[in-house]
Amino acid sequence: MYAKSFQRPKSLFGEFSRKSGDHLTTHYCPGCGHGNLHKYIAEAIDELGMQDRTVLVNPVGCSVFAYYYFDVGNIQVPHGRAPAAATAVKRALPDSLVISYQGDGDLAAIGGNEILHCANRGENITVFFVNNAIYGMTGGQMAPTTLLGQRTSTSPTGRQILEEGFPMHVSELLASLEGPSYIERVGLFDNKSRMRARKAVKKGLQNQIEGRGFSLIEVLSPCPTGWGLTPTDACNWVKENLLPVFPLGVIKDVTADRENWNRRRLEVTPERVAEVLGITHATAEKRTATWTDSNVATCYRDPRIKLAGFGGQGVLFLGKLLAEVGMREGFNVSWLPSYGPEMRGGTANCAVNISTLPVGSPLISDPSVLIATNRPSLDKFAPEVVSGGVILYDSSLIDTAPTRDDVEVLAVPATAIADSIGSPKVANIVMLGAYIGLTNVLPKERVVAVIESMTKKKALVELNIKAIDAGIEHASKAHVAEDSWAV
Amino acid sequence: MAQELIKGNEAVVKAAIMAGCRSFYGYPITPASEIAEAAARYFHESGGTFLQAESEVGAINMVYGAASCGERTMTASSGPGISLMQEGISYLAGSELPCVIVDIMRGGPGLGNIAPEQADYHQVVKGGGHGSYHTIVLAPNSAQEMCDLTFLAFELADRVRNPAIVLADGFIGQMMEPVEFPDRMVEPDDKPWAVHGDAETRKNLITSIYLSPEDLERHVRHLETKYALETDGIAMCEKYHTGDAEFLVIGYGIVSRVLKTAVDHAREMGIKVGLLRPITLWPFPTVQIAYEANYVKSMLVVELSTGQLVDDVRLAVNGEIPVRFYSRVGGVVPTTDELLTQIIKASEADHVRKVVPAAEESLWGV
Numbered sequence: 001m002y003a004k005s006f007q008r009p010k011s012l013f014g015e016f017s018r019k020s021g022d023h024l025t026t027h028y029c030p031g032c033g034h035g036n037l038h039k040y041i042a043e044a045i046d047e048l049g050m051q052d053r054t055v056l057v058n059p060v061g062c063s064v065f066a067y068y069y070f071d072v073g074n075i076q077v078p079h080g081r082a083p084a085a086a087t088a089v090k091r092a093l094p095d096s097l098v099i100s101y102q103g104d105g106d107l108a109a110i111g112g113n114e115i116l117h118c119a120n121r122g123e124n125i126t127v128f129f130v131n132n133a134i135y136g137m138t139g140g141q142m143a144p145t146t147l148l149g150q151r152t153s154t155s156p157t158g159r160q161i162l163e164e165g166f167p168m169h170v171s172e173l174l175a176s177l178e179g180p181s182y183i184e185r186v187g188l189f190d191n192k193s194r195m196r197a198r199k200a201v202k203k204g205l206q207n208q209i210e211g212r213g214f215s216l217i218e219v220l221s222p223c224p225t226g227w228g229l230t231p232t233d234a235c236n237w238v239k240e241n242l243l244p245v246f247p248l249g250v251i252k253d254v255t256a257d258r259e260n261w262n263r264r265r266l267e268v269t270p271e272r273v274a275e276v277l278g279i280t281h282a283t284a285e286k287r288t289a290t291w292t293d294s295n296v297a298t299c300y301r302d303p304r305i306k307l308a309g310f311g312g313q314g315v316l317f318l319g320k321l322l323a324e325v326g327m328r329e330g331f332n333v334s335w336l337p338s339y340g341p342e343m344r345g346g347t348a349n350c351a352v353n354i355s356t357l358p359v360g361s362p363l364i365s366d367p368s369v370l371i372a373t374n375r376p377s378l379d380k381f382a383p384e385v386v387s388g389g390v391i392l393y394d395s396s397l398i399d400t401a402p403t404r405d406d407v408e409v410l411a412v413p414a415t416a417i418a419d420s421i422g423s424p425k426v427a428n429i430v431m432l433g434a435y436i437g438l439t440n441v442l443p444k445e446r447v448v449a450v451i452e453s454m455t456k457k458k459a460l461v462e463l464n465i466k467a468i469d470a471g472i473e474h475a476s477k478a479h480v481a482e483d484s485w486a487v
Numbered sequence: 488m489a490q491e492l493i494k495g496n497e498a499v500v501k502a503a504i505m506a507g508c509r510s511f512y513g514y515p516i517t518p519a520s521e522i523a524e525a526a527a528r529y530f531h532e533s534g535g536t537f538l539q540a541e542s543e544v545g546a547i548n549m550v551y552g553a554a555s556c557g558e559r560t561m562t563a564s565s566g567p568g569i570s571l572m573q574e575g576i577s578y579l580a581g582s583e584l585p586c587v588i589v590d591i592m593r594g595g596p597g598l599g600n601i602a603p604e605q606a607d608y609h610q611v612v613k614g615g616g617h618g619s620y621h622t623i624v625l626a627p628n629s630a631q632e633m634c635d636l637t638f639l640a641f642e643l644a645d646r647v648r649n650p651a652i653v654l655a656d657g658f659i660g661q662m663m664e665p666v667e668f669p670d671r672m673v674e675p676d677d678k679p680w681a682v683h684g685d686a687e688t689r690k691n692l693i694t695s696i697y698l699s700p701e702d703l704e705r706h707v708r709h710l711e712t713k714y715a716l717e718t719d720g721i722a723m724c725e726k727y728h729t730g731d732a733e734f735l736v737i738g739y740g741i742v743s744r745v746l747k748t749a750v751d752h753a754r755e756m757g758i759k760v761g762l763l764r765p766i767t768l769w770p771f772p773t774v775q776i777a778y779e780a781n782y783v784k785s786m787l788v789v790e791l792s793t794g795q796l797v798d799d800v801r802l803a804v805n806g807e808i809p810v811r812f813y814s815r816v817g818g819v820v821p822t823t824d825e826l827l828t829q830i831i832k833a834s835e836a837d838h839v840r841k842v843v844p845a846a847e848e849s850l851w852g853v
Contacts, residue, residue, distance in 0.1 A: 018692070071689065075682055084551075085551050114545055117541035266533075279491075360751060361747070
C-alpha cells in the first residue's frame with residue numbers, strides 16, 4: 001500500500017520533456033494544489049483504464065502547461081473557452097474521456113458564459129475547477145472568488161462589496177441549473193480533505209464513462225506564492241478563510257437518475273446524406289431555353305420582374321415559383337429578396353430574372369415587369385418600370401390605376417377571383433396565371449408540374465390549378481377587350 | 488446533374504456536408520441565420536453535429552475543439568459575430584487548425600444594419616485577430632460559387648492547416664439561383680496530427696503557446712513559410728472582356744455582378760472596358776492585377792466599403808497607373824446605371840489624362 005501510493009501514475013510523464021530547463025520538477029510552486037490534483041486525476045485515469053482515450057483540455061492560467069505532465073491527448077485552448085472546446089471534442093469523440101481543467105479566473109470570470117451553458121446542456125464531460133481565490137499565473141490579481149477584504153495586486157486595500165462585489169459561488173450557481181449531474185466542492189489542505197478529493201475526482205470521471213452527464217469538481221487549492229504564505233500556512237489559510245465561505249461537500253448529485261447523456265451521431269453513409277440533402281444524381285437532360293421560334297412577343301422576353309406587396313401575401317413565394325419554373329424550362333434565373341425585419345409584417349419585395357443569357361446583376365432597378373399586390377408597392381415601383389414594360393396589379397386591393405401611359409397595365413382582381421374559387425390565399429397564383437396568360441413567357445404545364453412537386457396535398461394542387469386558369473382567363477379576356485377597343 | 492434553385496446560404500451547408508464537414512457550431516445573426524437554420528436541418532440527420540452555441544465566442548471555440556479532433560468543421564456569422572470570433576481565429580491559425588468560417592457581411596460599424604456591405608474586408612482579409620497570421624479568403628459572387636468555394640475552402644483549409652473564410656455579402660447569401668452540387672461525398676484524409684482519443688494520437692498536442700521568444704519566432708517563421716509554399720499559385724480571379732480593354736473595373740461579390748452588367752452596357756456604347764473580379768482575396772491576385780496594369784490606362788475599384796479592397800489593388804498596381812475608387816455604404820448597392828455612369832466618367836478622365844498628365848497626378852494623387 002505504501003509502495004503503491006508513491007508510484008507514479010502511468011498517465012503522468014516520468015520526465016517532462018515538453019518543459020524547458022529541468023525535466024524532473026514541475027513548473028508549479030512548492031505547496032501548490034495543482035500537483036496533488038494532477039496526481040489524483042492521473043491515478044483515476046489509470047484505474048479506469050482510460051489513458052489512451054483521455055483528451056485533456058488545457059486552460060489559460062497556471063495549468064496552461066498541464067500537457068507538460070499528462071501523458072494523454074492534449075489540447076490547449078483560449079482563456080475561459082475550455083468548456084466550449086471540450087463540448088465539441090466530446091461530440092466528435094463520444095468514446096473519449098474529456099476533461100476540462102480550469103482555474104477560477106478562467107472558469108468564473110472570462111469563461112463564465114461558456115461554463116454556464118456547457119453545464120446547462122449537461123455535456124457529458126468532467127470539469128475540474130481549481131479555486132485558489134486569486135489569479136496565480138499573472139501574478140496574484142483579484143479573481144471572482146477572491147474573499148471580501150482579501151488583498152491582491154488589483155484589490156490592494158482588500159476586496160470591497162461596493163467596488164468588486166461578493167465572492168462568486170460558482171458551484172452553487174451551476175447547481176441551480178437542471179443540466180449538471182454531479183457537483184462537489186473538495187479541498188486540498190489536509191489528508192482527510194485530500195482523500196475526499198481523490199474520491200470525488202474518480203467519481204467525476206466515472207460518471208462520464210457511464211454517460212451520466214456533466215460533472216464538476218471544485219477544488220479549494222492552496223496558492224502559497226499568490227497569498228505570500230508558506231505551504232503549511234497556505235493549507236491553514238484554506239481551512240480558516242476559504243472553508244467558511246466555500247463549504248465542502250456534494251452540492252448536487254443526480255447521477256443515479258441519469259443515463260445515456262452521451263451524444264452519439266447517426267452513422268454517415270453517402271446514401272443517407274444524399275437523401276437528407278435531397279441531392280439527386282439523376283442525369284436529367286438539361287434544357288436550354290431560347291426565344292427562337294417562340295410565340296413570346298419580343299417585349300416580354302428575358303423579363304426582369306419585380307414582385308411587391310405586403311408580407312404574407314406570398315409575393316416572395318410567387319417570385320421563387322417563377323424562378324423555379326424558369327429554371328426547369330432551361331432559363332438562367334435569379335431570385336433576390338428584400339430581407340430582414342421589413343419582411344415581418346411590413347412590405348416585401350423580390351426581384352426575379354428569367355433570361356436566356358447568364359444573369360449579370362440580380363438586382364433590378366429597371367424592371368420590365370411589375371407585379372404589385374398593394375398600393376404602397378405600386379406607388380413605389382411603378383415609376384421604375386421601363387417604358388414598354390408591363391404592370392400587373394391586384395385591383396381588388398388597389399383602387400387607383402397607375403397613371404403611366406407608356407407601359408402595358410393589366411388590372412387583375414386577384415383577391416376577388418381567389419375568393420370566388422375557394423381561398424384568398426391563392427391570389428398570388430391568380431396573379432401568376434394572369435402574367436403567363438398575358439405574356440406566354442412560361443408554359444402553364446411547367447408551372448403545374450412545379451406546384452405538384454412542392455405539395456403532396458391534392459386539394460391544394462387543384463386549387464392552385466384553378467387559380468392559374470382563372471388568372472390566364474382573366475388576362476385573355478382583358479386582351480380581347482383591349483383588342484376590341486383598338487378596332 | 489440536376490439543378491436546384493437554392494439560397495446561397497443554404498448551398499453553403501449542403502456543400503459543406505458533401506465536403507465531409509461533420510459539425511456546425513453557430514449563433515444566429517441576420518443575414519447569415521439561414522446557414523445555421525439549414526445546418527440545424529441537415530447536420531444531425533446526415534450523421535453530424537449541429538449545436539447553437541451560447542455566443543460567437545463559444546461557437547468559434549467549439550470549432551477549435553472539433554478541429555483539434557481532426558474533423559472537418561465550420562461556423563457562419565456576419566460582421567459583429569466575426570468580430571467576436573477573432574480571438575478564436577487567431578488561436579486556430581496559431582495552433583494550425585483547419586476550419587471553414589462563412590461571413591455574410593452586413594452594414595457596420597457597430598450594430599449598423601442588416602443590409603449588404605463589404606466592410607469586413609479588412610477584419611477578414613488582413614487578419615483581425617492578434618499575431619502574424621493569415622486566413623485564406625474566398626469571395627463567391629453567385630449561389631453556385633457559395634457551393635463551389637465552400638467545397639474549395641475545406642480543401643484549402645486542410646492543405647494549409649489554417650482557417651479558410653468564405654466572405655460574401657447579404658445579397659449573395661440571400662439570393663436564390665440554380666446550383667449543381669458535387670456528385671459525390673468527399674472522405675477527407677486522415678489527420679495524423681490531430682487528437683483522436685486513441686493510442687496512436689496520445690502523444691499529440693494542439694497548442695499555440697511557445698513560451699521562449701526563440702521558439703515562438705521559429706513557429707511564426709514556420710507559419711510564414713507555410714503560407715508562402717502552400718498558397719503559392721492559388722490566387723484566383725475572373726476576367727471579363729479584359730483582352731482588348733483600355734480600362735478596367737474591379738470588384739468582388741455582389742458588386743462584381745452589377746459591374747458585369749454595367750460593362751456589357753458600356754461595351755455596347757463602345758467603351759473598351761473590362762472587369763477583373765478577385766475570387767481569392769487572400770492570397771490576393773496581385774500578379775494578375777499587376778499584369779493587367781501593363782495594358783490598361785487606369786482602373787476603377789468599386790466596393791461597398793470606404794476603401795478596403797482598393798488598398799490591395801493599389802499595392803498591386805504600385806503606382807504604375809491611376810486607380811480610382813467608387814463606393815456605396817450603409818447597405819446601398821449601386822445600380823447598373825450608377826456604375827455605368829462611373830465607368831463613362833472614368834473613361835473620359837482617361838482622355839483628359841493624355842492631355843494634361845500633370846493635372847492628373849495632382850488629381851488622383853499618384
